[in-house]
Amino acid sequence: MGRMSRRVFALAALSTLVTAPGAVAADTGGPAREVAGAGRAPRTTAEMRGVWIATVGNRDWPSRPGRTAAEQRKELIAHLDRAVRHRLNTVILQVRPTADALWPSPYEPWSEYLTGTQGRNPGWDPLGTAVTEAHARGLRLHAWFNPYRIANHTDPGRLAAAHPARRHPTWAVPYGGRLYYNPGLPEVRAFVQRAMLDAVARYPLDAVHFDDYFYPYPVAGQTFDDDDAYDRHGGAFPSRAAWRRDNIDTLVREMAAGIRRVRPGTRFGISPFGVWRNATTDARGSDTRAGVETYDDLYADTRTWVREHWIDYVAPQLYWHIGNAGADYAELVAWWARVAKGTKTQLYIGEALYRAGTAGQPSAWRDPVELSRHLTLAAGYPQVRGHVFFAAKDVAADRIGAMARVAADHYRGPAEPPR
Numbered sequence: 176m177g178r179m180s181r182r183v184f185a186l187a188a189l190s191t192l193v194t195a196p197g198a199v200a201a202d203t204g205g206p207a208r209e210v211a212g213a214g215r216a217p218r219t220t221a222e223m224r225g226v227w228i229a230t231v232g233n234r235d236w237p238s239r240p241g242r243t244a245a246e247q248r249k250e251l252i253a254h255l256d257r258a259v260r261h262r263l264n265t266v267i268l269q270v271r272p273t274a275d276a277l278w279p280s281p282y283e284p285w286s287e288y289l290t291g292t293q294g295r296n297p298g299w300d301p302l303g304t305a306v307t308e309a310h311a312r313g314l315r316l317h318a319w320f321n322p323y324r325i326a327n328h329t330d331p332g333r334l335a336a337a338h339p340a341r342r343h344p345t346w347a348v349p350y351g352g353r354l355y356y357n358p359g360l361p362e363v364r365a366f367v368q369r370a371m372l373d374a375v376a377r378y379p380l381d382a383v384h385f386d387d388y389f390y391p392y393p394v395a396g397q398t399f400d401d402d403d404a405y406d407r408h409g410g411a412f413p414s415r416a417a418w419r420r421d422n423i424d425t426l427v428r429e430m431a432a433g434i435r436r437v438r439p440g441t442r443f444g445i446s447p448f449g450v451w452r453n454a455t456t457d458a459r460g461s462d463t464r465a466g467v468e469t470y471d472d473l474y475a476d477t478r479t480w481v482r483e484h485w486i487d488y489v490a491p492q493l494y495w496h497i498g499n500a501g502a503d504y505a506e507l508v509a510w511w512a513r514v515a516k517g518t519k520t521q522l523y524i525g526e527a528l529y530r531a532g533t534a535g536q537p538s539a540w541r542d543p544v545e546l547s548r549h550l551t552l553a554a555g556y557p558q559v560r561g562h563v564f565f566a567a568k569d570v571a572a573d574r575i576g577a578m579a580r581v582a583a584d585h586y587r588g589p590a591e592p593p594r
Contacts, residue, residue, distance in 0.1 A: 220588070220590040220591070221560075222560055222561035223264070223488075223521075223523040223560055223561025223562065223563060223592050224263040224264045224265065224561055224586060225264070225265035225266070225267055225317070225490075225523065225562070225563035225592075226254075226258055226265070226564045226565075226570055227269070227319070227563060227564070227565050227566040228254055228266055228566065228567040229272075229566050230270070231269060231288065231321075234566065234568070235254070235567040235568045236250055236251060236567060236568075237251075237288065237289065240288055240290055240291035241291040244297055244299040247301065248304060251301065251304065251305060251308070252308055253571075254266070254567045254570075254571070255305075255308055256312070257567075257570055257571060258570070259312050259313070259314065261570060261578060261579075261581075262587075262589060263314070264313070264314060264590055264591065264592050265314060265317060265381075265592050266305075266309055266315070266316055266317070268316060268319060269320075270301075270318045270319060271283070271321060271371060272286060272288065272321055272324070273286070273287075273321070273326055274325040274338070274339070274340060274356065274370075276374075277301040278301065278303060278373075278378070279296075280370065280373055282339070282369060282370040282373060283338070283339065283370050284335040285297060289301065293334060293335040293338070294335030294336070294337070302318065302378060303377070303378060306380065310379075315381040317381055317382040317442075317444065318380045318383055319384040319385075319386065320374075320384065320385060321385070321386060322367050322388070322389070322426060323356040323357075323363075323367065323388065323389065323390075324353065324354075324356075324388055324391075325340050325353075325354040325355055325356055326340075326353060327352075327353055328353065328354065329349035329353065329354050330354075331347065340356070343362075345360075345403075346360060346363050350394065350397060350400075351391060351397055353391070357401055357404055358401075358419070358423060358426065358474075359401045359409070360408075361408070364422070364426055364429070367426075368426070368429060368430055371383065372430075372433050372434070372437050375433075375434055375441060376437050379438075380438070381592075382441060382442035382443065382444055382487070382488075383430070383434055383441060383442070383443050384445070384446065386446050387446060387447050387448045387473070387475075388473075389474060389475045390419055390423070390472075390474045390475075391473075392472065392473065393467070405418060416471070419474035420474045420475075422474070423474050423476070424476060424479070427480055428485055430443065443486050443487050443488075444486055444487055444488035444489065444490060445477070445480065445486050445488075446490040446491070446492055446525050447473075447489070447491055448469050448473065448491070448492055449465075449492050449507050449511075449525070450467065451468065451476075451477050451478045452468045452470045452471065452478075453465055453468060456468060457470075460510075461506055461507055462503075463502045463503070463507065464500075477491070478514055481515055481518055481520040481522075482514065482520075484518055484519045487520065487521065488520060488523055488560075489515070489520055489522055490522075490523040490524065490563050491524065492565070493507045493508065493524055493526070493549075494530065495507070496537060496540060496545055497539070497549065499537075499539075504552070508524060508549075508553050508559065509556065511524075511558075511559075512556035512557075512558040512559060515558040521560045521593055522558045522559055522560055523559070523560055523561045524549070524553055524559060524561075524562045524563070525563050526549060526563065526564045527540075527546075527565060528565055528566070528569045528577060528578055529565050529566060529569045531545065531569070531574060531575055531578075532574030533574065541575070543575040543577045543580050544577075544580060546577040546580065546581055547577070547581050547584045549562075550562060550584070550585045551584075551585075560593045561592070561593065564578065564581075
């Protein structure tokens with residue numbers, strides 16, 4: 176799928192975009208037992224009830240870097256227990272936020288969000304613990320990876336001494352005040368897959384999860400400098416945009432094949448920004464006026480991934496209220512349901528819990544029933560197999576009781592996640 180959360184990161188990148196009046200830019204800011212240790216109730220339905228736990232910038236967890244292993248573990252367990260109390264069934268934990276790792280990776284350094292220093296061993300295995308403790312509570316654990324983001328700054332000297340981006344400086348591209356791996360380099364694509372598949376090999380993950388960052392969100396007046404890579408590898412394509420889309424398509428296809436090879440049965444899902452293309456750009460697009468379109472700006476052809484079943488599930492981030500003039504939640508649910516219809520790709524809806532009761536949001540988000548209305552509306556589409564809420568600290572805060580209302584209205588009994 177934020178950043179300091181991925182949503183805040185996206186907002187920062189998009190704040191410089193110029194859109195038409197009324198247009199919408201990215202609005203992004205990733206069970207079945209009542210209490211841990213209790214006996215499991217019978218599962219009566221199958222639907223995704225998920226929550227993202229973002230680690231980038233310590234958005235959700237750990238609460239701050241440098242806490243002891245015991246303190247971090249306690250905080251993590253609290254998030255898992257809270258998910259159980261709300262009758263959720265899946266947690267999507269960000270384990271590779273910035274080309275780093277929340278497990279003992281032989282490829283990349285320990286994340287700075289654990290200890291405050293990239294590469295410093297935190298003294299425990301967060302991902303291994305999360306998998307074990309989630310499963311003990313009847314929760315599924317999806318490991319959330321960001322493929323190409325290296326750092327929230329552009330100084331390679333601030334990375335750990337053995338960081339791959341320091342050993343291979345030509346792999347990195349500074350853009351918008353941040354550092355990214357270049358998706359146009361085949362050696363980069365091979366490396367990031369090895370790094371991510373290491374976690375798949377080590378742990379019984381229920382799924383691998385990508386968020387909305389492929390090529391970075393556009394920043395007005397800046398150019399993502401991939402000229403050399405395009406000169407070397409783009410000759411067979413009609414345009415740079417087509418080449419970039421093929422780079423991302425290839426990553427998605429190869430990652431899906433790698434997951435099947437390394438751990439058959441582990442699923443692969445992606446949570447893209449909610450607008451593929453506006454209908455004014457492409458007749459197949461949604462009736463929206465979004466300032467960002469994933470196909471054209473992030474070079475992520477999310478519609479094709481669903482239609483071709485390159486991924487097992489898609490969880491578009493539909494972070495607008497019902498009736499929004501530029502990107503209506505109701506219109507986008509209907510559009511994604513049409514895209515998923517007849518495919519083998521399951522559709523879940525990413526929900527903006529973080530907006531409920533937050534200062535500065537449109538009036539709809541001051542109504543504690545808005546989020547529950549989303550689930551009621553989506554229930555009218557058989558293609559919608561569940562919802563994922565951004566994010567864990569907002570489940571904990573539940574500022575105006577929106578999450579409690581969802582649980583009361585829609586999650587009265589337990590549910591198995593879809594398979």
